[in-house]
Amino acid sequence: MANLRQASLRHANLALVARTVLAADTAPSRAAVAAASSLTRSTVSRLVDELVAGGILDEVESVVGGPGRPGRPATPLTASSGRFAALGMQVGVGHLAVRLVDLTGAVLAERLVTADLAGSRPGGALRRLRTMAARVLGTAPPGCRVVGAGLALPGIVDGESGRLLSAPNLGWEDVVPGAALEAALGGLPLRIGNEADLAAHAYAHPAPGRASRPQDFVYLSGEVGIGGAVVVDGVVMSGRHGWAGEIGHVCVDPDGPPCRCGSTGCLEQYAGRLAMLCAAGLDASTTPSELAARTRAGDAKARAATRSAARALGVALAGVVNVLDIPTVVLGGHLAQVGDLLTPEVEEILGRRVLAGRWVSPRVVIASDDPAPGATGAALLALDELVRDPAGVLGH
Amino acid sequence: MANLRQASLRHANLALVARTVLAADTAPSRAAVAAASSLTRSTVSRLVDELVAGGILDEVESVVGGPGRPGRPATPLTASSGRFAALGMQVGVGHLAVRLVDLTGAVLAERLVTADLAGSRPGGALRRLRTMAARVLGTAPPGCRVVGAGLALPGIVDGESGRLLSAPNLGWEDVVPGAALEAALGGLPLRIGNEADLAAHAYAHPAPGRASRPQDFVYLSGEVGIGGAVVVDGVVMSGRHGWAGEIGHVCVDPDGPPCRCGSTGCLEQYAGRLAMLCAAGLDASTTPSELAARTRAGDAKARAATRSAARALGVALAGVVNVLDIPTVVLGGHLAQVGDLLTPEVEEILGRRVLAGRWVSPRVVIASDDPAPGATGAALLALDELVRDPAGVLGH
DNA sequence: GACGTAAGTTGCATGACAAAACTAATCTCG
DNA sequence: CGAGATTAGTTTTGTCATGCAACTTACGTC
Numbered sequence: 001m002a003n004l005r006q007a008s009l010r011h012a013n014l015a016l017v018a019r020t021v022l023a024a025d026t027a028p029s030r031a032a033v034a035a036a037s038s039l040t041r042s043t044v045s046r047l048v049d050e051l052v053a054g055g056i057l058d059e060v061e062s063v064v065g066g067p068g069r070p071g072r073p074a075t076p077l078t079a080s081s082g083r084f085a086a087l088g089m090q091v092g093v094g095h096l097a098v099r100l101v102d103l104t105g106a107v108l109a110e111r112l113v114t115a116d117l118a119g120s121r122p123g124g125a126l127r128r129l130r131t132m133a134a135r136v137l138g139t140a141p142p143g144c145r146v147v148g149a150g151l152a153l154p155g156i157v158d159g160e161s162g163r164l165l166s167a168p169n170l171g172w173e174d175v176v177p178g179a180a181l182e183a184a185l186g187g188l189p190l191r192i193g194n195e196a197d198l199a200a201h202a203y204a205h206p207a208p209g210r211a212s213r214p215q216d217f218v219y220l221s222g223e224v225g226i227g228g229a230v231v232v233d234g235v236v237m238s239g240r241h242g243w244a245g246e247i248g249h250v251c252v253d254p255d256g257p258p259c260r261c262g263s264t265g266c267l268e269q270y271a272g273r274l275a276m277l278c279a280a281g282l283d284a285s286t287t288p289s290e291l292a293a294r295t296r297a298g299d300a301k302a303r304a305a306t307r308s309a310a311r312a313l314g315v316a317l318a319g320v321v322n323v324l325d326i327p328t329v330v331l332g333g334h335l336a337q338v339g340d341l342l343t344p345e346v347e348e349i350l351g352r353r354v355l356a357g358r359w360v361s362p363r364v365v366i367a368s369d370d371p372a373p374g375a376t377g378a379a380l381l382a383l384d385e386l387v388r389d390p391a392g393v394l395g396h
Numbered sequence: 397m398a399n400l401r402q403a404s405l406r407h408a409n410l411a412l413v414a415r416t417v418l419a420a421d422t423a424p425s426r427a428a429v430a431a432a433s434s435l436t437r438s439t440v441s442r443l444v445d446e447l448v449a450g451g452i453l454d455e456v457e458s459v460v461g462g463p464g465r466p467g468r469p470a471t472p473l474t475a476s477s478g479r480f481a482a483l484g485m486q487v488g489v490g491h492l493a494v495r496l497v498d499l500t501g502a503v504l505a506e507r508l509v510t511a512d513l514a515g516s517r518p519g520g521a522l523r524r525l526r527t528m529a530a531r532v533l534g535t536a537p538p539g540c541r542v543v544g545a546g547l548a549l550p551g552i553v554d555g556e557s558g559r560l561l562s563a564p565n566l567g568w569e570d571v572v573p574g575a576a577l578e579a580a581l582g583g584l585p586l587r588i589g590n591e592a593d594l595a596a597h598a599y600a601h602p603a604p605g606r607a608s609r610p611q612d613f614v615y616l617s618g619e620v621g622i623g624g625a626v627v628v629d630g631v632v633m634s635g636r637h638g639w640a641g642e643i644g645h646v647c648v649d650p651d652g653p654p655c656r657c658g659s660t661g662c663l664e665q666y667a668g669r670l671a672m673l674c675a676a677g678l679d680a681s682t683t684p685s686e687l688a689a690r691t692r693a694g695d696a697k698a699r700a701a702t703r704s705a706a707r708a709l710g711v712a713l714a715g716v717v718n719v720l721d722i723p724t725v726v727l728g729g730h731l732a733q734v735g736d737l738l739t740p741e742v743e744e745i746l747g748r749r750v751l752a753g754r755w756v757s758p759r760v761v762i763a764s765d766d767p768a769p770g771a772t773g774a775a776l777l778a779l780d781e782l783v784r785d786p787a788g789v790l791g792h
Numbered sequence: 793g794a795c796g797t798a799a800g801t802t803g804c805a806t807g808a809c810a811a812a813a814c815t816a817a818t819c820t821c822g
Numbered sequence: 823c824g825a826g827a828t829t830a831g832t833t834t835t836g837t838c839a840t841g842c843a844a845c846t847t848a849c850g851t852c
Contacts, residue, residue: 325635
């Protein structure tokens with residue numbers, strides 16, 4: 001709603017040029033950027049010079065196998081590597097993670113530890129995260145400017161106030177992580193977000209300003225329960241208060257088993273990690289991969305457990321797809337580990353229950369096995385801000 | 397993604413000024429617009445002059461009860477009435493409607509006829525609509541410029557190609573209404589859309605560029621089945637292909653009755669108009685108001701029918717609210733007529749099943765009883781385009 | 793009737809972009 | 823090997839929408 005002045009014009013075009021370079025698959029020349037952005041070469045040249053001087057873009061000298069085309073050779077442009085970075089952190093039920101990610105999407109430094117934080121005290125976990133963050137920041141290359149920090153949390157989060165309202169799987173209630181982390185961050189702006197939202201963001205964006213294959217999908221993530229996120233056009237729909245994506249508590253059967261959320265027949269009671277292991281007669285500490293192995297081996301209880309999970313997922317996701325017309329589902333977290341067993345039946349149910357399935361049949365895909373995608377997403381959050389307004393870090 | 401030139405700057409600020417005037421509750425002066433938009437008075441003045449000359453805004457002479465404040469009196473600005481308008485049409489299962497709506501949101505002319513179109517032939521219905529449209533356009537006041545037309549349809553629509561893919565309640569498949577209406581429209585651009593989407597748009601926007609109370613809500617609409625729409629920040633989420641909002645086919649109980657969509661236990665089988673009347677032991681031609689009357693009178697079957705509908709709505713909507721974090725539900729269509737009977741139980745179930753219900757309890761509100769809100773929404777669609785880029789109809 | 797106040801207008805300076813001419817660096821072909 | 827073709831990038835000049843500040847207008851008030 002803000003007005004536009006000439007400066008905003010420059011800001012907007014600066015951002016447009018930066019985005020164009022970052023989004024490109026191969027390093028484009030100034031001329032290519034001009035063609036792609038429909039700005040003139042002269043304007044692009046001026047803006048690129050500014051971005052290069054500001055350390056956001058790099059001119060690549062490499063005449064990798066001279067193209068052999070006539071004319072003056074181009075000067076390829078890329079995101080500057082190692083000059084701007086952001087810190088991404090994640091508190092999971094089973095781990096802590098800290099990452100330093102730069103504008104190219106490269107991880108400059110990382111620390112990841114496993115830790116059983118179910119029913120833990122927030123203070124202790126955040127202190128551990130703080131020392132990890134300090135160490136990672138310490139190993140940042142010289143000349144690298146860290147522009148922000150993000151933290152992914154498995155619960156309902158109020159991003160405005162930086163407050164974690166409730167994380168049932170951790171047993172945390174009403175925590176403000178920023179206060180505990182401040183000492184390590186040294187005034188760095190911290191943004192917090194839901195783990196599934198941030199993992200989904202990372203899935204849609206392999207690097208700042210770059211978009212990957214599906215830009216519209218429903219993302220499911222889970223360590224103990226099931227979190228989720230809805231991504232439309234590469235943007236995570238966070239809802240009125242930022243609490244969207246609770247797919248784990250969509251009702252699959254009103255007469256189903258009670259859920260710890262107080263309701264009955266929630267998806268989580270069929271396809272949550274504990275629910276699946278329990279149904280398969282396995283111990284809570286068993287890995288989902290073990291469950292997958294047993295299912296493949298023909299273990300009857302394991303087969304029944306995956307089958308029940310797949311049917312519940314199918315019913316719940318069909319509802320979501322009917323309401324949102326987003327025909328791609330991405331399975332992350334523990335669901336990724338048993339994903340190939342679930343996919344066929346889930347797709348079959350979706351095809352049957354989705355009204356528009358006649359025209360576009362819903363697909364299920366499996367996310368990468370990164371143990372802490374939320375940390376990457378959290379870092380991208382801060383870097384995206386830089387991409388959205390590069391003038392902010394330049395000489396204004 | 398487009399680049400910004402100086403002209404775009406002017407276009408954007410022209411739109412900003414127009415929006416500011418249209419969105420205001422009381423006619424603002426140039427100075428007030430400047431304050432609200434953070435443009436300078438000089439810039440606003442120039443832009444307003446252009447908009448007034450172009451017939452988009454009007455200067456109101458009325459010094460209604462001179463304010464008695466010192467200083468030069470302001471010149472209040474409003475949307476120009478009767479100068480620009482758009483044609484909104486709707487084909488319902490039970491009616492045809494055509495409206496001419498101007499920039500103030502006023503209905504300049506209207507025709508509405510009841511007609512049983514279930515299982516009808518598209519050609520006949522569209523011919524009737526065409527003559528209605530021609531008559532309404534004929535009564536447009538002189539000097540009124542009709543800038544576009546929209547058509548609301550109860551089915552799955554491909555807006556890009558202007559094709560109605562399927563409207564099960566009409567029995568229509570693969571129809572291109574634009575061809576049949578062309579003669580009446582005389583080259584006017586026609587946009588088609590889903591009835592629920594457009595009704596939801598009209599609910600969020602009482603007039604072009606103006607926003608009403610809830611800007612985030614789930615809208616339910618129904619004549620025979622149940623259509624729906626999701627509105628986020630005043631914008632209807634249409635989904636990847638524009639087929640979002642099929643809340644009627646969210647699964648309430650996987651073991652429930654079969655639905656004509658091929659699935660089982662769809663919401664429509666509990667809360668659709670026919671389903672409710674049937675469960676209450678009433679004839680298909682009975683009005684929902686009659687059902688409401690019987691329920692209030694204590695008729696056991698009627699009570700059971702509304703109760704069952706309310707529970708199904710509660711379960712289905714809880715899923716939607718959990719996934720989208722949109723805590724307001726608007727009941728339209730036949731559900732509005734029995735709305736007061738459904739509301740308490742639906743709200744109770746939502747409070748129980750929505751995970752974030754602890755912090756914000758979901759509300760159910762009842763839409764107005766306009767028989768053809770989709771027609772208004774369809775007209776607004778075309779007018780919104782004018783508001784989004786006023787420069788388009790000005791001297792470029 | 794002079795003064796204060798707020799609305800709206802006018803003229804000038806700024807600065808961002810487009811257009812077009814120009815320079816640079818390479819390939820190609822006679 | 824050199825002239826011409828071709829493409830990349832730069833420089834110069836013109837345009838135009840905005841901000842700024844001074845100005846005019848139209849009312850109230852004392």
